[in-house]
């Protein structure tokens with residue numbers, strides 16, 4: 001690894017320039033910002049390694065002179081992963097497994113690798129959207145391997161004591177951070193803090209420590225959700241295996257079936273078409289309610305098209321607030337496109353009636 005190339009700085013770069021380049025690379029490739037993107041994760045680790053070297057004057061000097069990123073007496077936790085493993089005569093699969101394992105201790109702030117988030121789309125029917133309620137949701141996610149309990153190691157083959165930490169699981173190292181140098185004790189990068197190295201990887205999960213599993217989970221959804229809303233269930237996403245912690249499950253509200261209604265924020269609008277005589281004389285109607293009931297409504301005499309009648313507190317439940325919006329009945333008036341001969345005569349007579357004349361001012 002050439003730390004100058006990794007951070008994209010000149011060999012003559014000042015400590016300030018190096019710090020700036022590292023900060024930019026770390027921000028851009030941070031695992032929290034790029035969930036599931038393993039290339040970004042690799043770049044994030046590379047940048048950290050490069051910064052460890054270039055921020056330490058003696059290691060920078062050693063690299064400038066000898067082209068190596070390993071300072072004499074260093075614990076090798078950073079920068080030399082391949083070299084550490086090559087000495088153990090491990091096969092490739094086991095080495096890959098151990099590298100994952102090592103990252104579990106060094107890669108994330110909490111000290112444990114975090115699984116990927118899982119996004120599941122959820123469709124809602126009207127009653128669930130209006131009142132909220134329990135949903136059964138099918139998910140397929142990575143769970144700890146049942147054969148090895150998530151360790152990734154063959155449970156029958158046993159393990160050897162880790163040579164780097166001599167079984168303690170801890171190593172001391174000097175870390176150079178943006179805030180200065182610290183002497184820290186951290187999980188051993190070779191064994192990931194377990195103190196032992198498995199002799200064989202689990203044949204069921206090939207060392208990953210997880211397997212796919214379908215399950216149904218019950219979730220209580222609040223009232224008043226809209227398309228595009230997310231519900232985040234912490235720790236219900238993919239499990240990364242190997243002592244890590246699961247990511248989150250994000251329920252993405254997809255389609256909501258509003259039935260005969262249309263939604264205006266917390267209100268629901270029901271279109272009601274009435275006849276012309278009903279508009280003139282007034283009438284009573286039965287209106288479906290979004291919660292499955294029905295209610296009567298009175299349309300007064302002389303109602304014009306476009307009139308909105310309000311039935312209070314029968315609309316959508318308000319998200320994260322108390323109460324409900326309104327049910328609005330919007331009146332339209334039916335105009336027949338064709339009439340029969342006798343009807344036409346009647347209409348002609350109506351046309352002459354005083355009350356039916358349109359008075360233009």
Ligand SMILES: [Zn+2]
Nearest residue numbers: 145148202205
């Ligand atoms: Zn397994």
Ligand SMILES: [Zn+2]
Nearest residue numbers: 162165188191
């Ligand atoms: Zn160890």
